[in-house]
Amino acid sequence: MTDKVGSIVVVMGISGSGKSTVGRRLAERLGALFVEGDDHHPPANRAKMAAGHPLDDADRAPWLARLVEIVASAAGEGRDVVLACSALRRRYRDRLREAGPTVRFVHLTGADALVRRRMGARADHFMPPALIDSQIAALEPPDHEPDVLEVDVAEPPERLVERIVAGLATLPAPTEG
Template sequence: MQHLVVMGVTGTGKTTVARLLADRLGWTFAEGDDFHPPANVAAMAAGTPLTDEDRAPWLRTIRDWVAEQDAAGVSTVVTCSALRRRYRDVLASAPGDVRFVHLTGDPALVGERMAARVDHFMPVSLLPSQLATLEPLEADEHGVAVAVTASPQDVAQAALTALGLAGG
């Protein structure tokens, strides 16, 4: 089975693009934020960046969900910031073909998008810590980087094209 992890800092449009990818491919979608324990959500909502220790169980839970879907014969698209290489290594250890779609954007644009959101727990104040933590995809990682300067539909299509996937 195939699995896409739509990654990047908060505010890049991971959920929107991931839903579009899942719809076009006919794959199961999951929102990575839904896998966070309540303590993580509370910390982020209060403006406290997560530590590696905070993130570890969350990453394992996402990996395990992907593994369950793979065992059931289901391809997936899941969102996850996956900011560091070691976080992506955990996710990539799931069975199947796990690939990353790194959504990239100018920090000012991402900050503007975050400020306009009304339905998300992540405050704009955490963007600098996410940018400081971010380790872009390395050449040996299975994935593509896509800029978020176009419409979400165009970003999704660019990801599908770069990945060599057909999408309705």
């Protein structure tokens, strides 16, 4: 174990907002470990979503616990981490904050039409476009959370990463444990 606690950046937003694309590029830019939250959904969650049914809090609880375990472990080893995770509700973000003292969020937002177009263009994902309305309905915007940077996804990913890196520097500094 190291004395340094790695920073954790959660790239959040509804499905189709670009969490995976932007998260991977941000991780590359920061030299951080990238964790794709969707990869850690249990098979039952994937099947439920693929069948067109939205997840509920009970479905998400073990998934969020697993994500907290993964990123807390990496940060505890001194690694910086970028996690792509919807984090739609305040209580989900609060659960992710339990991963350590250095958690910050980047909320990817965008026009409904843009996000729907992106969802319709995806062919290799278990989340069908029909569930986007349930994601929008479940989203509790992080309007008054000081550790959240909001970024509109209308620009190309490379530009978004530049804006995120600059914006993270404006957030209150995370504390190291």
